[in-house]
Amino acid sequence: MFNETVLKIRALERGDTGVYGARIKLQPALVEDQSFNLSVYESVPSPRTRSQLLASTLEWCNLTLQCQGSGKGAVNVTWQGDHVLRGDLGTGRHQLSPDGTTLRVALPPTAANVTYTCTVSNPADHKVALFDLQTICQSGG
Incomplete structure (x- = not known):
């Protein structure tokens, strides 16, 4: 103007x-x-989260992390952890669901001391949830 x-x-x-x-x-x-x-836009509610330990051995910890937005209007879900951004999650030891809400991770126990961050957002607001993989792998979910 x-x-x-x-x-x-x-x-x-x-x-x-x-x-x-x-x-x-x-x-x-x-x-x-x-x-x-x-x-x-409305404020984004805190994400609904869930973790599930699929298998834990001396060699590997396989788990699934879920993060969903709720409320009115569309929200984006993004993941970050261990120098891995959403664009890199589709290969190797990370599998991201097509809708971006579920992340499957397979890590050796020596690499499990990692925190993954899930962010749900809209253009006006964002909320974050943290997943401590070492705690999940040791406690069973």
Whole structure:
């Protein structure tokens, strides 16, 4: 907008999403029309999580981690852990489900001292859940 004018809107609700127009009178002879595309998002609730130990031997710890968003509207689920980002989780000792909510991990016990992070987010908010693999592998889930 001209002259870095600010428009503030308070007490928004999800039903307020839409396109809004404004006619701004800057000088007696200068009028500017602006359109604003407003999207209203709710806060993201804490993720629903679950871990399941599939097998634990002296050589391997195989487990499944689940992380799901809830509430209204779409949320993204991303994973990070042990220098592994979501884009690298589909190969080797990590298998990511197509919807991104379930991660299967197979690690030797010497590498199980790792924390995996699940983040659920929308454009306005994010929440994080942590999975301590060593605790899961030793306790049985």
